[in-house]
Amino acid sequence: MDIAEVLKHTSSEHFLPNLTATDKQGALAEMVEGLISGTQISRPDAIMQMLTSREALGSTAVGPGIAFPHGRTLAVQRLTIMIARSTEGVDFDSEDGNKTHLFFMLIAPPQDSGHQYIKSLAALIDRVQDGDLRDSLMAAEDYEGFCNAMKEN
């Protein structure tokens, strides 16, 4: 899947450039709060419950300094991607024990029968393997700069 297609599922309202939480639950809560703000989503508790259960299955901090919290819940009507950054870093139970600085949170409805969110997840994971890109994403001044860096070859 093309990265520009993936980014259609997010927006400047779903970009948190400076997470303040430093632990996993706090970071998830901050991202869920950001996700629902300005939308019709009314059940943040259901999203939190799903994400917490998903993290119990195994941490989603699978990249170097990057996590991809994800899952399906009835609380959303379409695939929505929340992007967040933390300069200080979050203890997200990563395999290498290092702090997590970059987050792509993908929340999909159960009816996502084309597995759009797994394809999006795969595209994002593939894209951020590049260390120089990760540095650019952390340095991006705003949402537009972040997306431009993601789309650059």
Next chain:
Amino acid sequence: MHPQLQLLVALQDLDEMINETANQGTELEGLGFKHGGLDELKKSRDDLATKIEPGHLSWYKRLTGKFGHAVVPVVSNLCTGCFANIPSSFVSKTNENKVQKCESCGRLLYWP
């Protein structure tokens, strides 16, 4: 939202996650995700199920077997399971404390 419906929504989300891990675990593990906590997740799911009234749980199981999803959102006054019209009276004060079913397909209705 009715507390029982809230539990049914959480149950369906957990079932979705367990099924996805079972059916697409290899693909997800290929992306780097680990699923070491699956047994624990199944236990949480079973614990949650004990909090649901037997009648609702039985209905949930029957619908899941028949349709895949037992609980569906109502969007634009339509059941998104069978697209039957859901009368606005369903959301009246009289009904807000009940677990609502679609009169056409029987799915449990959730207003997002």
